[in-house]
Amino acid sequence: MEADRTKKRSVAGRHPAVTLADVARLAKVSEITVSRIVRDIGPVADGTRQRVLAAVAETGYVPNRVAGTLASATSNLIGVIIPSLSNIVFADVLRGIDAGLEPSGFRPVIGITNYDSTVEEKLIGSLLAWKPAAMIIVGFDHTAITRRRLAQSGIRIAELMDIDSEPIDLAVGLSHRAAGYETGRHLIARGYRRFGYVGHDWETDRRARLRWEGVLQALAEAGLSCIAQALFAGASSTQAGRAMLADLLQESQDLDVVVFSNDDMAVGGVFHCMAAGIAPKRDLALFGFNGLDIGQALPTPLSTVRSNRFLIGKIAVDRILSQPERAGNPQTINTGFEIVEGETA
Amino acid sequence: MEADRTKKRSVAGRHPAVTLADVARLAKVSEITVSRIVRDIGPVADGTRQRVLAAVAETGYVPNRVAGTLASATSNLIGVIIPSLSNIVFADVLRGIDAGLEPSGFRPVIGITNYDSTVEEKLIGSLLAWKPAAMIIVGFDHTAITRRRLAQSGIRIAELMDIDSEPIDLAVGLSHRAAGYETGRHLIARGYRRFGYVGHDWETDRRARLRWEGVLQALAEAGLSCIAQALFAGASSTQAGRAMLADLLQESQDLDVVVFSNDDMAVGGVFHCMAAGIAPKRDLALFGFNGLDIGQALPTPLSTVRSNRFLIGKIAVDRILSQPERAGNPQTINTGFEIVEGETA
DNA sequence: CTGTTAGCGCTTTCAG
DNA sequence: CTGAAAGCGCTAACAG
Numbered sequence: 001m002e003a004d005r006t007k008k009r010s011v012a013g014r015h016p017a018v019t020l021a022d023v024a025r026l027a028k029v030s031e032i033t034v035s036r037i038v039r040d041i042g043p044v045a046d047g048t049r050q051r052v053l054a055a056v057a058e059t060g061y062v063p064n065r066v067a068g069t070l071a072s073a074t075s076n077l078i079g080v081i082i083p084s085l086s087n088i089v090f091a092d093v094l095r096g097i098d099a100g101l102e103p104s105g106f107r108p109v110i111g112i113t114n115y116d117s118t119v120e121e122k123l124i125g126s127l128l129a130w131k132p133a134a135m136i137i138v139g140f141d142h143t144a145i146t147r148r149r150l151a152q153s154g155i156r157i158a159e160l161m162d163i164d165s166e167p168i169d170l171a172v173g174l175s176h177r178a179a180g181y182e183t184g185r186h187l188i189a190r191g192y193r194r195f196g197y198v199g200h201d202w203e204t205d206r207r208a209r210l211r212w213e214g215v216l217q218a219l220a221e222a223g224l225s226c227i228a229q230a231l232f233a234g235a236s237s238t239q240a241g242r243a244m245l246a247d248l249l250q251e252s253q254d255l256d257v258v259v260f261s262n263d264d265m266a267v268g269g270v271f272h273c274m275a276a277g278i279a280p281k282r283d284l285a286l287f288g289f290n291g292l293d294i295g296q297a298l299p300t301p302l303s304t305v306r307s308n309r310f311l312i313g314k315i316a317v318d319r320i321l322s323q324p325e326r327a328g329n330p331q332t333i334n335t336g337f338e339i340v341e342g343e344t345a
Numbered sequence: 346m347e348a349d350r351t352k353k354r355s356v357a358g359r360h361p362a363v364t365l366a367d368v369a370r371l372a373k374v375s376e377i378t379v380s381r382i383v384r385d386i387g388p389v390a391d392g393t394r395q396r397v398l399a400a401v402a403e404t405g406y407v408p409n410r411v412a413g414t415l416a417s418a419t420s421n422l423i424g425v426i427i428p429s430l431s432n433i434v435f436a437d438v439l440r441g442i443d444a445g446l447e448p449s450g451f452r453p454v455i456g457i458t459n460y461d462s463t464v465e466e467k468l469i470g471s472l473l474a475w476k477p478a479a480m481i482i483v484g485f486d487h488t489a490i491t492r493r494r495l496a497q498s499g500i501r502i503a504e505l506m507d508i509d510s511e512p513i514d515l516a517v518g519l520s521h522r523a524a525g526y527e528t529g530r531h532l533i534a535r536g537y538r539r540f541g542y543v544g545h546d547w548e549t550d551r552r553a554r555l556r557w558e559g560v561l562q563a564l565a566e567a568g569l570s571c572i573a574q575a576l577f578a579g580a581s582s583t584q585a586g587r588a589m590l591a592d593l594l595q596e597s598q599d600l601d602v603v604v605f606s607n608d609d610m611a612v613g614g615v616f617h618c619m620a621a622g623i624a625p626k627r628d629l630a631l632f633g634f635n636g637l638d639i640g641q642a643l644p645t646p647l648s649t650v651r652s653n654r655f656l657i658g659k660i661a662v663d664r665i666l667s668q669p670e671r672a673g674n675p676q677t678i679n680t681g682f683e684i685v686e687g688e689t690a
Numbered sequence: 691c692t693g694t695t696a697g698c699g700c701t702t703t704c705a706g
Numbered sequence: 707c708t709g710a711a712a713g714c715g716c717t718a719a720c721a722g
């Protein structure tokens with residue numbers, strides 16, 4: 001079965017990959033007919049189809065999407081740029097993206113910025129070079145160049161997680177400011193008055209800051225303010241949350257509730273309480289953000305706000321696939337949030 | 346500056362993308378010269394370079410990797426197939442892959458199987474169609490078709506996580522059987538005799554089963570056996586671990602140690618103990634697998650085995666990039682594991 | 691229902 | 707150091 005045709009090296013210097021022409025020759029039809037059958041378009045006589053399909057099977061033909069994309073100027077790649085995979089939140093978004101893409105045959109090409117917009121800028125170039133059908137990116141914190149390139153690309157651009165700014169084309173997410181505000185209102189309604197805050201790096205996590213601003217606004221409207229805060233100079237983590245709460249409580253013992261920048265930090269806070277013999281809620285209320293599984297599995301389920309990360313990714317993809325052309329003006333889809341009562345506040 | 350050349354629609358029906366020809370025309374050189382300068386190869390006069398670079402900047406030229414790949418038969422895409430993103434373990438591997446790829450300009454195109462080898466088979470086809478330079482995939486549980494396609498593709502194939510089987514080309518990971526065996530030996534050495542096991546779905550997680558087999562082997566060698574086990578019929582999770590440990594303890598109260606299929610499950614076990622007033626280690630020892638951050642952040646850090654997931658992804662990529670051709674015979678790289686003492690066993 | 695023709699945008703020879 | 711010619715494998719746009 002080893003063909004001894006003299007063709008040139010393939011990518012890996014192996015069997016010179018089977019092409020449409022090979023299949024066409026074997027099935028005694030033209031290339032375009034094979035192409036149509038493989039792509040399942042246009043009218044084709046049943047007999048022809050059988051013959052071609054048999055030839056495809058016999059040769060083990062694998063369509064070359066690179067050639068196809070070049071010829072048709074329509075790719076089935078989607079560029080995806082996320083800040084990090086260490087944070088499960090972005091993994092959830094990516095899951096949603098993949099789930100939305102799965103039935104369509106589109107594939108995500110991904111890039112991770114590590115919260116560095118310079119890296120993001122480079123990634124944009126390297127992903128755009130693959131002529132993706134659309135680009136999905138997290139947040140609004142882009143360099144001017146990034147923004148311009150995305151806008152000029154002409155393809156659909158979805159900016160995820162956040163809807164507190166004007167998107168280039170499409171924003172899908174929730175208002176973090178509103179989520180923070182509702183958190184504040186909720187806690188005030190439950191009688192808490194002496195607020196503390198445990199946060200992480202605001203430079204890289206603009207959304208955490210927006211949430212906290214929302215909380216502060218609610219506090220201000222109620223004539224309250226934040227008594228003490230501890231900010232960790234790095235990414236959020238359980239360890240950081242645990243350490244920061246310990247620090248915070250060392251400074252001020254008279255808090256009745258601590259708001260955390262997210263669930264990772266808050267779970268750390270719960271761990272500190274457990275280790276220090278502080279009863280969550282009775283001695284000190286704790287409140288997170290995201291609604292992660294781990295928080296809900298705690299002996300005392302975490303009080304928090306559920307952000308719908310999977311949905312954000314899924315909806316973005318659904319919209320992009322159903323509306324492959326940009327609309328006249330930027331659109332925003334609000335995926336909302338829900339307060340999760342829990343048992344820590 | 347809006348050119349009114351009459352070219353055809355681009356992917357998204359926008360400005361007919363700038364091509365090499367456009368840049369060449371502007372710089373008054375041939376296309377190939379621009380190509381060389383953009384790719385930074387071959388000898389080029391400095392003056393020419395300046396002129397071309399200026400033209401590139403002026404036009405905002407973005408190289409088209411699709412055309413480049415077709416012409417050169419060498420892509421800078423790497424196909425990556427993982428079972429899930431819900432499990433942080435695979436997110437870690439993906440991080441390692443991305444970290445290894447980052448400086449090279451290669452980009453990962455990903456697919457998620459949800460532990461379904463039929464899905465995996467489809468993904469193989471759809472990724473191979475992009476003529477990736479290599480393919481990275483998790484484990485050895487592939488359909489015959491998948492295996493054959495990968496083998497025949499001629500490109501480098503890395504099978505990650507596991508080294509307990511013969512790879513198609515390259516395996517990078519650890520021996521889960523050995524990890525389990527060492528776990529068993531370690532626990533026996535610490536004086537534990539009455540073993541219980543809390544696990545999750547073995548069908549989808551062959552590695553968990555291998556680990557447990559390793560533990561059982563160590564037990565058998567010491568004349569011991571497992572007294573009771575509880576298996577969750579689904580993916581591992583903190584919730585599942587918590588519930589299963591509760592079940593297990595209902596059945597048999599006389600265990601002195603429980604081995605969990607992984608850290609997610611074990612953390613759930615710790616949570617159950619906290620809620621039920623069982624002191625980890627003093628009343629009941631708990632042991633996990635993976636060495637996740639969450640386990641180490643617990644009030645009682647989890648005793649477990651550290652698998653080096655990030656490293657597995659990183660090393661696979663490093664090897665693939667440094668050795669783009671398959672070696673004569675399959676190779677295996679052992680990334681090892683370390684027992685983490687912790688405070689729960 | 692099937693085929694012919696003409697590229698897609700780039701890179702590989704091979705010549706100058 | 708630079709360029710001309712040819713073609714990667716496929717598909718759009720017409721025919722027939």
